[in-house]
Amino acid sequence: MKKCKSGCDLKSCFLCTMCIPDWLPAIDANRQNFLYNKGEVIFKEGDPVQGIFFLYSGLVKIHKQWGSDRELIVHFVRKGEILGHRGLGKNLIYPVSATALEPITVCYLPLSFFKSTLKVNNELLFQLMVNCFDELEESEKKMRDLVHLPVKSRVAQAIFTLKEKFGYNEEGFIDIALSRHDLASFAGTTYETAFRTLNEFINDDLIEMSNKKIRIKNEKELLTPIMNAH
């Protein structure tokens, strides 16, 4: 992680798009921009919360760890989105970790300044609230899936969720490149099982994989086990 000049352009992130123009100079004065390389940890479980991040470029995974090699990916954060807003709760310790999946640039604001901003900007506060509700819903869906769905369905669900969030690129592949390990962690299973399940899907001609990207070839059949389970 290192400081950098090119961070948020004060136009396109969650904060800036909703910021009242009068506050932009104050944001500019209080923020710092950082660059993280792929694989670098932005914060991890147990760290004290001192500020809040806005992702200006790149991709981040939010995950919980168990021991050394088990993890569950809870959420992905894309450019423009807010990162680390759990710091607004009363418990100022991060409950999750955030790791860069690509080189990223972030805009960082001290928590106290961000709180002041929220107090004078209703729209921002409202959108943040909506955001939190959406994430709560997402989290509850994930809980349900982890408890009730068999692995095969969870892998299918994970692929579907990625499609919903990231859409398709020009070649029709889901527009996110994940390692098999991250895919497994997102589906809530082990690497080997995820690997075998993906091969099943490929053999059944439901999906296609190339360069860590996935193309859905038969969405109906891919989602059949999920529909049945629900």
Place this chain on the structure above:
DNA sequence: GCATTAAGTGGTG
């Protein structure tokens, strides 16, 4: 070259 990490495979409880 050699060390390290990711991908891929079979077997077991």
Place this chain on the structure above:
DNA sequence: CACCACTTAATGC
């Protein structure tokens, strides 16, 4: 279904 052991491929110093 997770876990372990192992091979192979890719990457880096």
